[in-house]
Amino acid sequence: MQKIAIPIFPGSNCDRDIYHVLTNLYNIKTDFIWHKKEKIKNYDAIIIPGGFSFGDRLRAGIIAAHSPIIKEVKRLGKDGVPILGICNGFQILVESELLPGSLIKNKSLNFTCKWTDLKVRNTHTPFTSKFKMNELFKIPIANGEGRYILNQDQLKEIKKKDQIVFSYHNDDPNGSLDAIAGVSNDAKNIVGMMPHPERTCQRELKLFGLSNSAMKIFDSLIAYIKKISS
Amino acid sequence: MEILSHSELQYLKKKLKHEPNFLEKEIVGAQWSEHCSYKSSKKYIQLLSSDAERIIKGPGYDAGIIDVGNGDVITIHIESHNHPSAVEPYGGAATGVGGIIRDIISMGTMPIAILNALRFGHITSPFASKEIKISRRENNELYSHSKWLLKNVVRGIADYGNCIGIPTVGGEVEFDESFTNYCLVDVAAIGFGKKKNLIKNIIQENDIIILAGSSTGRDGIHGASFASKDLAKEDRSAVQIPDPFMEKLLIEVTKEAIEADILKAVKDLGGGGLSCCLSETSANLNKGFDIDLDKVPVKYRDMEPQEIMISESQERMLYITNEWNFKSFAKILNKYEVPFAIIGRVKNHKNLVIYKNGKTIAKMPSHLIAYAPLLNRNSKKPKYIDNLSVKKIFLKLPYNLNKTLLNMLANPTIALKHWIFQQFDHEIGLRTIVRPGITDCAVIKLANDKFLAATLDGNSKLCYQDPYEGTLSCLSEARANIISSGGNPIGIVDHLQFGNPENPEIFWSFQKCIKAMIDFSSFNKIPIVGGKVSFYNETKIGPIKPSPVIGMLGLIESMKCISKIRPSPGDTLYIVGITGNEMGGSEYFQYLNGVIGGIVPKLDLQIDSINSEIILKINREHLISCSHDCSKGGLSITLTEMAIDSTCGINIDLDKVPHSCERIDFLLFSETPSRFIIGTENEEKLEKAFSRYKNLKYSKIGKVMDDGDNITFASKNKKIINLEMEIAKKYYENLTSIMEN
Numbered sequence: 001m002q003k004i005a006i007p008i009f010p011g012s013n014c015d016r017d018i019y020h021v022l023t024n025l026y027n028i029k030t031d032f033i034w035h036k037k038e039k040i041k042n043y044d045a046i047i048i049p050g051g052f053s054f055g056d057r058l059r060a061g062i063i064a065a066h067s068p069i070i071k072e073v074k075r076l077g078k079d080g081v082p083i084l085g086i087c088n089g090f091q092i093l094v095e096s097e098l099l100p101g102s103l104i105k106n107k108s109l110n111f112t113c114k115w116t117d118l119k120v121r122n123t124h125t126p127f128t129s130k131f132k133m134n135e136l137f138k139i140p141i142a143n144g145e146g147r148y149i150l151n152q153d154q155l156k157e158i159k160k161k162d163q164i165v166f167s168y169h170n171d172d173p174n175g176s177l178d179a180i181a182g183v184s185n186d187a188k189n190i191v192g193m194m195p196h197p198e199r200t201c202q203r204e205l206k207l208f209g210l211s212n213s214a215m216k217i218f219d220s221l222i223a224y225i226k227k228i229s230s
Numbered sequence: 231m232e233i234l235s236h237s238e239l240q241y242l243k244k245k246l247k248h249e250p251n252f253l254e255k256e257i258v259g260a261q262w263s264e265h266c267s268y269k270s271s272k273k274y275i276q277l278l279s280s281d282a283e284r285i286i287k288g289p290g291y292d293a294g295i296i297d298v299g300n301g302d303v304i305t306i307h308i309e310s311h312n313h314p315s316a317v318e319p320y321g322g323a324a325t326g327v328g329g330i331i332r333d334i335i336s337m338g339t340m341p342i343a344i345l346n347a348l349r350f351g352h353i354t355s356p357f358a359s360k361e362i363k364i365s366r367r368e369n370n371e372l373y374s375h376s377k378w379l380l381k382n383v384v385r386g387i388a389d390y391g392n393c394i395g396i397p398t399v400g401g402e403v404e405f406d407e408s409f410t411n412y413c414l415v416d417v418a419a420i421g422f423g424k425k426k427n428l429i430k431n432i433i434q435e436n437d438i439i440i441l442a443g444s445s446t447g448r449d450g451i452h453g454a455s456f457a458s459k460d461l462a463k464e465d466r467s468a469v470q471i472p473d474p475f476m477e478k479l480l481i482e483v484t485k486e487a488i489e490a491d492i493l494k495a496v497k498d499l500g501g502g503g504l505s506c507c508l509s510e511t512s513a514n515l516n517k518g519f520d521i522d523l524d525k526v527p528v529k530y531r532d533m534e535p536q537e538i539m540i541s542e543s544q545e546r547m548l549y550i551t552n553e554w555n556f557k558s559f560a561k562i563l564n565k566y567e568v569p570f571a572i573i574g575r576v577k578n579h580k581n582l583v584i585y586k587n588g589k590t591i592a593k594m595p596s597h598l599i600a601y602a603p604l605l606n607r608n609s610k611k612p613k614y615i616d617n618l619s620v621k622k623i624f625l626k627l628p629y630n631l632n633k634t635l636l637n638m639l640a641n642p643t644i645a646l647k648h649w650i651f652q653q654f655d656h657e658i659g660l661r662t663i664v665r666p667g668i669t670d671c672a673v674i675k676l677a678n679d680k681f682l683a684a685t686l687d688g689n690s691k692l693c694y695q696d697p698y699e700g701t702l703s704c705l706s707e708a709r710a711n712i713i714s715s716g717g718n719p720i721g722i723v724d725h726l727q728f729g730n731p732e733n734p735e736i737f738w739s740f741q742k743c744i745k746a747m748i749d750f751s752s753f754n755k756i757p758i759v760g761g762k763v764s765f766y767n768e769t770k771i772g773p774i775k776p777s778p779v780i781g782m783l784g785l786i787e788s789m790k791c792i793s794k795i796r797p798s799p800g801d802t803l804y805i806v807g808i809t810g811n812e813m814g815g816s817e818y819f820q821y822l823n824g825v826i827g828g829i830v831p832k833l834d835l836q837i838d839s840i841n842s843e844i845i846l847k848i849n850r851e852h853l854i855s856c857s858h859d860c861s862k863g864g865l866s867i868t869l870t871e872m873a874i875d876s877t878c879g880i881n882i883d884l885d886k887v888p889h890s891c892e893r894i895d896f897l898l899f900s901e902t903p904s905r906f907i908i909g910t911e912n913e914e915k916l917e918k919a920f921s922r923y924k925n926l927k928y929s930k931i932g933k934v935m936d937d938g939d940n941i942t943f944a945s946k947n948k949k950i951i952n953l954e955m956e957i958a959k960k961y962y963e964n965l966t967s968i969m970e971n
Contacts, residue, residue, distance in 0.1 A: 010566060011478055013395025017660050034565075052393040055475025111388050113655045142655040144392070199657045204675070204789055208664070209796070 002225045004028055005043040007073065009035045009064045013051035014086065017198045021215075022047075025201060026222050035067040044225040045082040045126070046073055048089030050142075050196060060103065060145045061091030070096050082126035082221060083190045087143055090182070090192030099183055099192045100158055101150035107175025111144035115210060117169040118181055118195060122162050125188045126224040130216040136169055137213040139195040141181075146194040148176040148183070161186050166193055233259030233452075241603050246594060253584070253592045256536040258599055260452075260502040261509055264765055267602035270731040271763040274744045282757035284720055286428075293333050293421065294759030295428065296721050298785060302677060303428065305339045305421035308686075308725045308781055310764045314469040315386075315415040319379045323386030323415045324472035325544050330419040331396065331477060332498030332547060335484045339423030342661055343674050344391050346401040346417045347686040347725075347779040348383060348650075351376040351410035353642055354968050357822050372410055379413045380650075381969065386472070387417070388653040393474035394481060398654035399662055400672035401686050405642045406820075408690065408775040412767065416725050416779045418686060422676060427488050431495045433515050433550050435578045440556075441504075442483070442563055442570035443546040444476050447529035450503070450542025476545035479566045484547070486562045492555035499546040505539045505599070507548050509582050513600035521574035523586045535586055550576065612735035618695050619814065621827035628895055631943075631951050634822070635866055638899065640964035641821045644863045649966040664715060667875065669795050669858070671711035673786065681792060683717030683784035689862070692815035692901075694775035695830045697739040700815065701746035701778050702833040706903040708782035709754070710859030713842045714906065716793040716849050717784020722751060724761040724780055729773025731765045739776040740765075747778075753835045756782075793849055796876040797856045797909035801934040803880065804916070806841055807905030808927050809865060809889035811896055817863050818899035831902045838904040844923055845906050853916045860905040866898040866951070868907050869932075870941055874959055879939040882932035885946065894945060909934060 004022055008015045015032060022030040033040055053064035064070065070092070077083050077098055085093035093099045106112055118139050120131040131137075150158070155177060158164060166182035174194065182193030200214040234242065234255060242250055242258055250258065264270060286295035286303060293307035311326030327344060334341045353376045355369065391398045396419070450470035487493050495515060499507045504526070512519045526538055533541075551559050556572075563570045577583075582599060584592040628634040638644060651666040663681060664673035671685040687708040693700030705722070712719050726743055729736045740763075751758050767774045786792055797803070813819050814828030848854055860868045865887065873880045884897060891897040910916045913930070920928055939955035 010482075011393070011475055013393075013478065014658060017658070020660060051395060052475065052478070055393060055473075055478070057475070110385075111392055111653045111655070113657060114652050140657050142392070142657055196657065199660060202660060202663070202675070204663050204792070207789075207792060207794060 002028055002044045002229060003042060004030045004045045004047060005033050005040060006030060006047055006049055007033045007035060007069045009053035009067060011052045011055050012049050014049040018047055018049050021198045021201050021218060026218060033069060035069045038068045040072050044229060045221060046076060048085040048092055050087030050089060053088055061088060061095040064092045065095035074098060077190050080189050082224060084127055085192040086196055087194055090194055093190065093192040098190050099185055100154055101148055101183060103145050104147045104149060105145050106147050112173050113142040115140045116171045116173055118166045119169040121164045121167055125165055125184050125191050127191050127217050127220050128165060130220040138211050139197060139214040140199050141173055141195045143194055146174040148180045150177065158183060165191050238262060238603060245598050253536050254594055257505040257539055257592060260505040260540045261599050262602035266502045266506050268763060269602045269605050270607050270765060272604055274741065275761060278747055278758040279751055280757045280759055285757050285759055293337050295337060296759060298676060301425050303423055303425050305334050305337045306723050306783060307333045307760050308416060308418040308723045309762055310414060310416045310725055310727060312414050312764060312767055315383055316412045318469040319382035320386040321469050321472055323383040324390040325470045326415055326417045327387055327390040328472055328477050328544050329500045330417050334419050334421035335481055336496045336498050337421060338427050338429040338488050339421030340485055341396045341419050342422045342659060343420045344396050344398040344417060345684060345686050346387060347688055348403045349409050349414035349777060350380050350405055352405050352407055353377045353380060357637055375411060383413060383415055384650050384653055390472055390474045392655045394478045395658050397656045397658045397662055399656050399674060400666050400684060402670055403647055403650065404688060404690060406690050406775060410771060412769050412774065414727055414777055418723065418781050420684060429493060429496050431515055433494050433517055433576050435576055437494060437550050437552050437576040438556050438572050439519060439574040440549045440570055441526060441546060441573045442549060442568050443480050444473060444543055445527040445529045446538055446541045447543045448537060448541060451537060451540060470542050470544045473545050479568050480545060480547050483562050483566050483568055487559055490558060492558050493549055493551055495550040497548045499548060501542060503539060503541045509596050509599035512582055512596035518577040518579040518581045518596060519574050520577050520583045523584055525571045525573045527569055527571050535591055607731050607737045608734040609738040609741055610734040611738050618827040619829055623825055623828055625823055627893060632953055635951055636961040637822060638863055638867060639870060639958060640961040641817055642965045643817060644867055645965040646962050647965060649969045663792060664795060671715045673715050673792055679788050681786035683712045683715040683786060685711040686779055686781045688777055688779040690775040690777040691820050692830050693778060695815045697742035697776050698746045699830050699832055701743045702750055703903050704778060704780045705750040706833050706838050707859060707861045708780045709842055712782050712784035713846050714793060714857040714859055716786050716791040719756045719782055719784045721759040721783045722756055722780060723759055724778060727764045727767055727777040729768045736773060743776060743778050754839055791850055794856050797872055797934045799878050799934055799936045801855050801909040801911055802913045802930060803932045804908050804928055805887055805905060805931050806928045809887055809891060809897055809900050810902040811891045813896055813900060816899060816901045833903050841904045844926055848919050851919065853910060853919050855909045855911055857906055857908045860907060861901060864899040864901055866943060870958060873941045874962055879935035880932060880941055881935060882943045884943055886929050886931045888927050888929050
C-alpha cells in the first residue's frame with residue numbers, strides 16, 4: 001500500500017487541496033506531517049504544498065527550510081524518494097538548497113493568479129513520465145515571488161544536466177530566466193514548480209474551456225510509486 | 231473629544247444610578263458609536279425580513295446562516311473599511327478582510343470565498359472634462375491619488391486574502407467623482423460548514439474566557455468613533471495594522487477546536503475592541519463577565535485601562551470554554567504557537583466587571599452597554615432630486631458611434647478588471663467554478679454536486695438620483711447575475727453606505743434605500759440574511775453618493791444547471807425585456823457626457839420577477855448556451871463584452887430590439903433593468919419555450935459569427951457600428967493600461 005506525506009508548516013494553505021486530490025481521486029493513503037516532526041518513515045513520496053509558510057517572513061520559504069521536517073526531507077531525497085514542491089513548496093526546496101537557483105519577487109511586482117501554458121522539457125522524472133517531450137498543457141499560477149533566477153554558469157549547468165522540467169510557453173508571467181517554471185535536482189527525483197497542478201482536478205473545468213491535463217503530473221507520480229513498490 | 235452626547239450621558243447616569251467614571255465612559259462611548267450601535271439605523275434595519283425556511287440566523291449576529299441541505303450550512307457577512315482605507319489604503323483594506331473572516335469563523339464555519347466591492351474617485355479624465363471646473367494640474371493630482379488608493383487597496387486585500395488562503399472570487403468596481411479623495415472598500419465573506427458544528431453560544435457560570443491571537447496595542451484606538459464621524463483629518467493611529475499570518479493560525483486553531491467540539495462561544499474582536507466584544511457577548515448570552523485587565527497580553531507595559539479596552543488591534547479572538555475542555559484547547563493553541571491568556575470568568579450577575587490590580591475599575595450591566603439608546607433622525611427629501619429629474623438635457627447625437635462605443639468600453643467602471651482580480655488568488659480551495667472575468671457572478675462548489683452563485687452589485691450614480699429606484703436596480707442586477715449563472719436566489723446581504731445621518735436629506739436617502747430592500751425582498755420572497763450600515767462617509771468636498779451594495783447568493787443544485795458564460799460560434803442571440811428611454815444615472819450620461827440628471831429607469835417588480843423566473847426555467851431546460859444581464863453601459867456593452875470574451879464576432883440588428891428609445895445612442899447605452907441577453911444553439915426549441923409565456927417580451931437580435939471577428943450593430947440596413955475585435959479589446963483593457971503607467 002503506497003503512502004504519501006504532505007509536510008505542513010504554519011501558514012501552509014494548499015495542503016488540503018493536495019490531500020483531496022491524492023485521497024479522493026487517486027485513493028492513495030496520505031498523511032499530513034507537522035513541521036516539527038523529526039523522523040518519518042515508509043513514505044513513497046513527499047509533496048510540499050503551497051501557501052505562505054511562516055507568513056513569508058524574511059523571504060518566502062526561508063524559515064520553513066530550517067524546520068526539523070526538512071532534515072528528513074533531505075535524507076529521503078538522498079535515498080531517491082520522489083519529492084515535489086509546489087509554489088511555496090518550490091520556494092522551500094530552493095531555500096533548502098535541494099534545488100538550484102532562487103525565486104524572487106515577480107517582475108510586475110504584483111501577485112499574479114491566472115491560467116497559463118506550460119511546456120514539458122524533461123519527461124524523465126517521476127512527475128513527468130506520462131507527458132510527451134515538449135507537450136503543452138494549461139495550468140494556473142498564483143504567486144508573488146515566482147521569478148526564477150540563477151547566474152549564467154548555473155543556467156548552463158542545469159541545462160547540461162537536463163534539470164529544467166517545465167517552462168512557460170508564449171508567456172512569462174513571473175519574468176523568470178529562460179521562462180523557467182519548474183526544475184529538478186541532478187538525480188531528477190526532486191522537482192519544484194511554481195504552477196499548481198492540484199488546481200486542475202475539477203471535472204467542471206471543461207465547461208469553461210479549461211482542461212485537466214496537468215493532472216498527468218499526479219498520474220506520473222502514482223504510476224512511478226506503484227511500479228517501484230511492486 | 232466628547233464621545234458621548236449630553237443626552238446619552240444623562241441616560242447613562244440615570245440607568246447606572248451613579249456618575250460613570252472615565253473608563254466606563256470610554257467603554258460605553260466605543261459601544262455607543264454609530265459604527266457599533268447602529269443607533270441611527272437600527273429601527274429601520276429591524277424592518278428587513280429574514281423570514282424563510284432556510285434561514286437559521288438573520289441580521290443581528292456576526293453573520294447570517296443559511297441551511298443548504300444535507301446538514302450543510304453557509305454563512306455570509308459583509309463589512310466595509312472605508313475610513314481606514316481612505317487614510318491608509320493598504321492596512322485599511324487588509325484589516326477589512328481580516329475582520330470579516332473572523333466573523334465567519336466565530337459562527338463555527340470555515341471561510342471559503344471572499345468578494346469585494348470597491349469604489350474610487352476617477353483614475354483618469356472622464357470624457358466630459360468641460361464640466362470640470364478646476365485646473366488640469368489639480369485634476370491630475372486627484373487622479374494619481376485615486377490610483378494610489380486603488381493600487382494599495384487591491385494590494386492590501388490581495389496580501390491578506392492570499393496569505394490566509396481564502397480565494398477572492400468576485401466583486402465589482404465603480405469610479406465616480408463623489409469618491410474623490412475617499413474610497414469605499416466593502417468585503418463580503420462566505421463560510422461553509424456543518425449544521426452540527428455551529429457554535430452553540432450557551433455558557434455557564436465559571437466558564438473560562440480566553441483572549442487569543444495578537445497582543446493588544448495602541449493601534450486602532452478610537453477606531454469605531456473615528457469611523458463614526460466625517461473624515462475631516464487623517465488619523466492614522468486609528469487605523470489597525472494587519473497580520474494575516476496570525477489570522478491564518480487563528481483560523482486553523484478555531485477549525486481544530488470546532489472539530490473537537492470544545493468551544494462554547496466564539497467572538498471576534500473588531501470595532502470597539504474588547505469593550506464591544508465583551509459587552510455584546512455577555513449581553514447576547516445573558517451572563518455576566520468578570521475580567522482581569524492585568525491578564526490581557528499588551529504590546530506596551532504602560533497602556534492605560536481605557537486603551538486596553540478600546541484598542542482595535544487586529545487578529546484577536548475571544549473563546550469561551552469550560553474547565554474540562556480548556557486543556558485540550560490550550561494544547562491546540564500551543565501547537566500553533568498562538569499567544570493566549572485566560573482573561574476572566576463567566577458569572578451569573580449579568581454585569582461587565584473590569585478588575586485591575588485586584589480592584590474593580592468599571593462595573594456596568596452588559597445590556598446597558600450593548601444596547602445604545604436609539605435615535606430618531608429627521609428626514610427630508612433632498613431638493614436636488616426633483617431638480618435633476620426635470621433638468622433639460624441637450625445632448626448632440628454622436629457623429630461617430632464607433633468611437634462612442636470604444637470610449638464607453640474604456641470607461642474604468644466598465645473596462646476589464648484583470649489588473650485587479652489577477653492579484654487575488656481566486657483558485658485556492660478547489661471550489662472556484664466560474665472565475666472572475668466578464669460575468670459579475672462567481673460560482674463556487676459547496677459539496678459534490680451543489681454549487682453557490684454569489685455576486686455583489688452597486689450603482690451609486692443611480693442611487694444618487696433616486697435612492698429608491700437605484701437600490702431596486704442594484705437588487706434586480708444582483709438577481710439577474712445569479713439567475714444568469716443558473717442559480718436560484720436564496721438570500722440577500724446589504725451594505726448601506728451614506729454620508730452624515732444627522733443631515734435629514736441624507737437620512738431620507740437611507741430610508742428610501744431600506745424601503746426598496748423591503749419591497750424587493752417581500753415581493754420576491756428572497757430573505758435578507760445580513761447587513762451593515764456605514765454612515766459619515768464624507769470628506770471636505772461633501773458626502774459620497776448613496777452607495778448601497780447588494781450581495782446575493784443563489785443555489786445551483788447540479789453541475790448541469792451551471793450556465794456557460796460564453797456563446798459559441800453560430801449561436802443565435804436574443805434579448806429579453808424592453809429597452810427604455812430613461813437615461814438618468816447611466817454611465818453614458820455621467821461618464822461620457824458629464825450629464826447628471828434625467829429620469830432614472832423604474833423597476834417594474836412584476837416584470838422583473840417574471841423575466842428572471844423564465845430565464846432560470848429555460849436555463850434549467852438547457853435551451854440556452856449562455857445568459858448575461860444588461861446593466862452598466864447597456865446592451866451594446868454587454869454584447870461587446872460577450873464578443874470579446876468568446877473571441878467571436880457578432881452581428882446585431884438594432885431594429886429588432888424592442889424599445890421605447892427616442893434615439894439610437896439611448897438604445898445602445900440605456901441601462902433599463904430586467905433585461906437579459908441570451909445565446910442559443912437551438913432557435914426553434916427556445917422560441918417554442920418562449921411562446922409558453924404570453925407576456926414575455928423577447929426578440930431575436932443577431933448572431934455570433936462562424937468566421938470573422940468584427941463587432942457590428944446595424945440599423946436600417948446600415949452598419950452604424952463596426953469594430954475590429956483587436957481594437958475593441960485594446961480599449962476594453964484600458965484599466966490595465968492606466969494602472970501600469
